[in-house]
Amino acid sequence: MPRSGAPTRKPRATKKRQPKAPLTPEERALRRRAGRIARGLAAEYPAADCALNHDSVFQLLIATILSAQCTDRRVNQVTPALFARYPAAADLADADPDDIERMIHSTGFFRNKTRSIIGASQRIRDDFGGEVPDTMKELLTLPGVARKTANVILGTWFGKNEGVVVDTHVFRISHRLGLAPKATPVRTERRLMALLPRKEWTLFSHRVILHGRAVCSARKPRCRECSLETMCPRIGVDPGSGASRKPASRRRARRTN
Numbered sequence: 511m512p513r514s515g516a517p518t519r520k521p522r523a524t525k526k527r528q529p530k531a532p533l534t535p536e537e538r539a540l541r542r543r544a545g546r547i548a549r550g551l552a553a554e555y556p557a558a559d560c561a562l563n564h565d566s567v568f569q570l571l572i573a574t575i576l577s578a579q580c581t582d583r584r585v586n587q588v589t590p591a592l593f594a595r596y597p598a599a600a601d602l603a604d605a606d607p608d609d610i611e612r613m614i615h616s617t618g619f620f621r622n623k624t625r626s627i628i629g630a631s632q633r634i635r636d637d638f639g640g641e642v643p644d645t646m647k648e649l650l651t652l653p654g655v656a657r658k659t660a661n662v663i664l665g666t667w668f669g670k671n672e673g674v675v676v677d678t679h680v681f682r683i684s685h686r687l688g689l690a691p692k693a694t695p696v697r698t699e700r701r702l703m704a705l706l707p708r709k710e711w712t713l714f715s716h717r718v719i720l721h722g723r724a725v726c727s728a729r730k731p732r733c734r735e736c737s738l739e740t741m742c743p744r745i746g747v748d749p750g751s752g753a754s755r756k757p758a759s760r761r762r763a764r765r766t767n
């Protein structure tokens with residue numbers, strides 16, 4: 511009972527948590543298969559890491575923006591000269607756009623990328639004290655930064671698993687493996703986040719990217735040499751691409767030879 515005269519406090523409304531719907535047998539089976547795939551990739555690519563060369567989080571950010579629609583190898587050819595001339599956000603923020611366009615021309619979409627990296631540098635200098643922010647919300651305010659880039663920065667540099675990096679390899683291979691529908695990168699990311707333990711999100715992306723480069727390429731996946739072959743329904747893979755499995759009898763014969 512409240513003392514007489516003492517202000518009575520209105521009881522705080524408590525939000526009722528909706529109980530999670532139980533997983534269907536199909537969803538449970540899919541999670542188990544996703545786990546096996548993740549373990550297979552971990553065994554094959556134990557030292558997977560971001561392939562973009564960088565010495566600081568600022569350099570990683572700029573390299574990741576430049577990697578849109580471009581190979582990491584090409585970006586790595588361009589960034590040494592760029593970072594030598596513009597090592598920090600304050601330097602790049604005041605850069606002459608013509609100079610940047612010349613330096614990054616070979617990465618494609620160079621005008622947009624120039625606007626993005628100068629704009630991001632200005633915002634980092636003016637609004638974040640020269641430091642690349644470490645939250646998804648703040649990163650998404652930087653020009654040229656969407657979820658994919660923010661996930662790379664958070665996962666690779668800050669060790670925060672906020673999401674799964676869905677680049678062209680992760681998007682393609684997740685669909686082929688039957689882990690996610692071929693819809694949008696955002697839906698693919700949501701599916702992968704639901705299927706995999708959070709601590710694995712960043713490394714899983716790095717490993718799938720390596721697998722995409724080494725084995726499961728866009729044009730000609732090498733299914734016969736793929737360690738995931740027995741777990742992969744190969745959705746959308748053209749049997750005429752040279753990726754078709756050998757008949758089981760021939761595969762057995764090859765393994766016992």
Ligand code: SF4
Nearest residue numbers: 726731733736739742
């Ligand atoms: S089996 Fe083929 S389609 Fe499936 S992950 Fe391996 S290479 Fe890609």
